[in-house]
Amino acid sequence: MNKRLKYILVILIPLILSAYSHLWNPLGFPSIHIDESHYMRRAMLVLEGMGPQESAATGYPRTYDHPYFGQLFLAGALAMIGYPSSLNPTSDLYTIETLHLVPRILMGLLAILDTFILYKIVERRYNTTIALITSILFAIMPMTWIFRRVYLDTILMPFLLSSILFAVYIKEFKDNDISLNSKSKYKISKDILILLSGIFLGLTIYTKFPAFTMVPLVGTLVFFNSGKSLRSVGMWFIPVIILPLLWPLYSVVVGQSDLWVHWVLWQTERNRPLSLSLTNFFQIDPLVTIIGIAGIAFAAIRKDFLPLMWISPFLIFSYFIGYIQYFHLLPIFPAFCLGSAILIEYLQRIIAKYSHKLLAYTIILFVSVFGIVTTTMLITLDVNSSYYKIYATIAEKIPDTTNGVTTKITLIGSHWWVWDSYWITQYVLDKPHEIIDPKFDPKFNEQIKTDKVLFVGDPIFVHSLSRRINSDNLRQIRELYNESKEIASFTDNVTSHTSGNYPYNTLPIMIRFEDHPTGKVLIKSNY
Known part of the structure; x- marks a missing residue:
């Protein structure tokens, strides 16, 4: 050889x-x-x-x-x-x-x-x-x-x-x-290599x-x-x-x-x-x-x-x-x-x-x-199948724009779901909608501006509804959530393989500190 x-x-x-x-x-x-x-x-x-x-102006404040x-x-x-x-x-x-x-x-x-x-x-x-x-x-x-x-x-x-x-x-x-392949007919000058090294490190810092x-x-x-x-x-x-x-x-x-x-x-x-x-x-x-x-x-x-x-x-x-x-x-x-x-x-x-x-x-x-x-x-694990199903349900429930007319709705849920689903529904599928995020709006100062409301009822969002604050908006959201019809129910399977044995004990680290709700997720709407 x-x-x-x-x-x-x-x-x-x-x-x-x-x-x-x-x-x-x-x-x-x-x-x-x-x-x-x-x-x-x-x-x-x-x-x-x-x-x-x-x-x-596009919605995300940071x-x-x-x-x-x-x-x-x-x-x-x-x-x-x-x-x-x-x-x-x-x-x-x-x-x-x-x-x-x-x-x-x-x-x-x-x-x-x-x-x-x-x-x-x-x-x-x-x-x-x-x-x-x-x-x-x-x-x-x-x-x-x-x-x-x-x-x-x-x-x-x-x-x-x-x-x-x-x-x-x-x-x-x-x-x-x-x-083993050291000789080459191509040779780049030192100055070019130096500049390339600087450019690529500059782009690295320009990224983060x-x-x-x-x-x-x-x-x-x-x-x-x-x-x-x-x-x-x-x-x-x-x-x-x-x-x-x-x-x-x-x-x-x-x-x-x-x-x-x-x-x-x-x-x-x-x-x-x-x-x-x-x-x-x-x-x-x-x-x-x-x-x-x-x-x-x-x-x-x-x-x-x-x-x-x-x-x-x-x-x-x-x-x-x-x-x-x-x-x-x-x-x-x-x-x-x-x-x-x-x-x-x-x-x-x-x-x-x-x-x-x-x-x-x-x-x-x-x-x-x-x-x-x-x-x-x-x-070889599958920890995302529930995620895609929940995502598709949200996307399907947000109305399409027909003949240039947009049916306005508000999506309300935990920080995870309202922003995780936003880039596809808003920009890929062209389904404009309002959102209310209890993480960015902990006192529920944001009012519901549409007649139609879609809820993603995961444990984090449901817990946010129990906040003891004097807010008419929170009371309205709480009543709407309780009165809305359940469309679908899922169980997030992201940590379903968690055990004390390595390497599965690292799965909780995978979602740590990102507000990822686990457990039962209800999709509800008033329309």
Whole structure:
């Protein structure tokens, strides 16, 4: 077998595993997160030609909580396949499922791309063995299921990894065991690589601001790989700064700088400590957490600070910002895989030196089997079937616009359902409707402005009706809900597989802190 074919076969291993982990059963697992609906709503606004930044006039008040490159990228990718019009959308169950399927497939394809880029980074920096182990861990370990969701953290990952890749390629290649395919007739100049690294990191920060914590990592790589050239660092830094500044500049141009300041500061006022998210990280993926920490420490002892530089600024910032969820840790997950791979590769060499060579592969074999089995146990679950049925019932019950005439209705329910269902009913199916959200309107100051009312009676909404406040609007909503006719009844199955056994004990984490109602859901209307 020639070297080129062998190289292709080696790199196909993690890519095939990644395709399995991220494209198998995307509709069934994981549960739909409400943030996915927010990002899809914003992408629909871009596709509707309503500008890159969501306006409070469209209904959702938290406008400048993140930069808008994420929705620009998402809208652009979806527009390339004619989404959503190419699906000929209707209100039926099949359409609702398909509309959710397409963006999840897109996220899966991005995850496969991430796997490839990560392989090339580690191959260039270390060697083929560590690259293979790192990319396999990234592809199959339990934490990787989070990359199936439509998060800004999943959208930014290929940009972040590309920035690191260009930074490690700045250094001239030396003929060691880095690649089986090292020679190429194409050569990109150092200046171009430096600019590309800066542009991609700038786009990463333009997607989600906390990604600025990767500046020390990539900046250090650029500095040392360019021969400690301050000129190179300065050239790299220009797009890193300019691209994210387009976000506040946009708010100034449209006269909304006060809103920008307000919602950026709001992000820092919420309270969810880093320790809780790290605990969730461990509960989801204990093996990579333990081996990764040990490997990062081991690498640092050997004066290899790349994995440590990858995670340290991010964790320090997250500690002081005071608000972080488990999926916010995705940008440092590759570093844990790299740390694990460095340690595993070292142990393999030690075992091979003093024992049988085949015995050296038992560690990676055990870890790989653990990852494949646990990931398979999760991704073969169906935790969303009830969700799609409830969604389709809501969509079907909201009247169509006929002959240019809209039958106005108000949708009332918990924060989860009124906003989770909004992007499809409002922008894809073109069924305009009013909403009342007890989370944003806890005192029920908002009046019902339509004769027809549709209720989503989940446990969170029903509990909100029992609030002891002096509100005529609340009394009216309570009476309407009790008098309305029940259309359908469902039981949300998102946590139906929950048990104390790993990996199912992580399922409650999947919906934690997102106002996801579980249990019985009633659809009721007064028309």
